[in-house]
Amino acid sequence: xxxLSLHILDIAENSVNAGASKVEITVLENINKDILTxxxxxxxxxxxxxxxxxxxxxxxxxxxxxxVGLGLPFLKAAAEACQGSLSIHSQLGVGTQIEVNFQRxxxxxxxxxxxxxxxxxxxxxxxxxxxxxxxxxxxxSFTLDDQPIKEILxxxxxxxxxxxxxxxxxxxxxxxxxxxxxx
Amino acid sequence: MNxxxxxxxxxxxxxxxxxxxxxxxxxxxxxxxxxxGTCGIAAGARETMKSVLDYIEANNIENVVVTQTGCIGLCxxxxxxxxxxxxxxxxxxxxxxxxxxxxxMKEHVGSGNLVQDHVITL
Numbered sequence: 001x002x003x004l005s006l007h008i009l010d011i012a013e014n015s016v017n018a019g020a021s022k023v024e025i026t027v028l029e030n031i032n033k034d035i036l037t038x039x040x041x042x043x044x045x046x047x048x049x050x051x052x053x054x055x056x057x058x059x060x061x062x063x064x065x066x067x068v069g070l071g072l073p074f075l076k077a078a079a080e081a082c083q084g085s086l087s088i089h090s091q092l093g094v095g096t097q098i099e100v101n102f103q104r105x106x107x108x109x110x111x112x113x114x115x116x117x118x119x120x121x122x123x124x125x126x127x128x129x130x131x132x133x134x135x136x137x138x139x140x141s142f143t144l145d146d147q148p149i150k151e152i153l154x155x156x157x158x159x160x161x162x163x164x165x166x167x168x169x170x171x172x173x174x175x176x177x178x179x180x181x182x183x
Numbered sequence: 184m185n186x187x188x189x190x191x192x193x194x195x196x197x198x199x200x201x202x203x204x205x206x207x208x209x210x211x212x213x214x215x216x217x218x219x220g221t222c223g224i225a226a227g228a229r230e231t232m233k234s235v236l237d238y239i240e241a242n243n244i245e246n247v248v249v250t251q252t253g254c255i256g257l258c259x260x261x262x263x264x265x266x267x268x269x270x271x272x273x274x275x276x277x278x279x280x281x282x283x284x285x286x287x288m289k290e291h292v293g294s295g296n297l298v299q300d301h302v303i304t305l
Contacts, residue, residue, distance in 0.1 A: 001225055010224050017253050071221040114229075121232045125219065125251030152193050156200045157212075159249040164240045166196050170189055 001074065003113025004038065004102075009121065010071040011040050011098055016126050018044030018096065023122075024132040027115065029104060031138055036104040036112075043095040052088050075100055082106035112179070116172045119144070123167060124158045133171075135178050142174035203245065212246040213292050218263035220254025226261035227280060234281035235264070238288040247292060260303055266291050276301040 001007055008025060015023045020042035028037045047055065058073040076086040083103040090096040102109045119133050123146055133144045149167075156163060217223070217232040235249055257263060260277030264284060267273045274297060276287055283301055290296045 006224050006229060009219065009229055010221050013219055013221070013224075013251075013253060074221075117229055117233050120236070121219070121229055121251065124236065124249060125217065125232065127250070148190060149193060152190060153197050156197050156204075157248050159236065159239060159247060160200045161240050161243045161245065162196045162200055164236050166193055168236075168240070 002110060004036075004110050005113035005115045005118040007071070007075045007078070007110075008038060008040065008115070009118045011075065012118075012122055014071065015040060015042035015044050015096070016129060018042060018046070020044035020095065020129060022130040022132075024134070025119075025122075026134040027112065027136070028134075029137040031104070034104045036102045036109065037099065039097065039099045041095065041097040046092045046094050046096055047088075047090040048092050052090050055088065056086065072098070078102075078110060082109045115179070116168075116175050119171050119175070120167060123171075124164070127158050135175055137178050140178045142178050144171065144174060212248055212269060214265075214267040215247055215249045215288075215292065216252050216265040216267075217249070218253070218255055218261060218265075219251040220258075220261075222254055222258035223261040223263060228262040230281050231262040231264060231279050231284045234284040235288060238285050242288075244288070244292070257303065263303075268292070268295065275303045275305055277303040 001010070008027070012023055012025060023040065023042045026037075026039040028039070029035075056072050056076045058070055072086070079086050079100045079102055083106060084101040086098065086100040088096065088098055115135065122129075123131050131144075131146045135142045153163065158164075158167070215235055217228055217235065219228050219232070232249070232251065238244070239247055239249070255263065257277065262279045264276045264279040264287060265273050266276070266287060274291065276283070276298065278301060279287065283298070287298050287301070290298050
């Protein structure tokens with residue numbers, strides 16, 4: 001994968017598969033400290049300590065225990081190639097939090113990429129999930145909690161043409177206000 | 184964008200959508216599902232989904248519900264897109280790049296004709 005935003009889409013997919021009804025995604029860029037952090041926190045079914053140890057190793061993961069796939073090992077390798085790390089905190093029945101750090105200026109760090117489209121796809125593609133998106137660069141931040149939006153829309157679909165238009169506008173204005181050519 | 188103003192905008196959007204729905208009284212809705220597992224994403228599924236949403240927005244297509252799903256075990260055929268017209272069987276398409284997605288939206292969702300070259304027989 002060529003963008004961090006594609007990894008975010010992929011990890012969020014794990015959360016949905018784990019039965020999460022609420023997923024919070026945070027992208028935090030600290031320019032002075034030269035760190036880029038992505039956090040994905042869900043209230044899905046969680047994993048026991050044994051499974052947590054396994055999910056980042058593609059060679060140990062057993063297909064019969066849990067469908068995890070290659071997403072996390074890819075992301076972990078990408079972070080470690082950039083002086084970063086990936087950590088998983090998970091508790092059975094409570095949820096999972098994945099945190100991944102990169103040295104922001106590292107030459108091998110993937111670009112953040114099209115965060116707008118990742119957010120838009122998740123929001124529309126999984127309407128049953130309560131999504132919270134945060135994007136922060138130093139002091140500037142954008143937060144989108146989809147709860148008020150869904151309350152107003154009631155039974156109007158998120159993929160109604162005028163709603164797509166609205167969501168696109170809100171998300172791209174929000175993200176581009178924060179992300180001015182620092183990608 | 185000011186958050187409160189933006190939610191007021193959304194109320195207008197909702198009211199307009201509801202008014203339109205009353206006029207059209209369309210029977211049933213079409214479902215479009217895009218595979219978004221690791222395999223799908225690596226093959227470009229995010230852009231496929233974006234293409235579907237852009238098409239709906241640009242052509243003002245009502246009554247289509249677009250959702251995502253995980254890996255369905257046909258990784259070599261990704262990006263995968265499925266279409267369910269109201270009352271019809273689910274049709275699965277493989278190797279759906281953004282252009283193919285637009286074609287499926289136009290011909291299958293729009294006119295009810297399958298895009299044969301990309302249909303996967305399950």
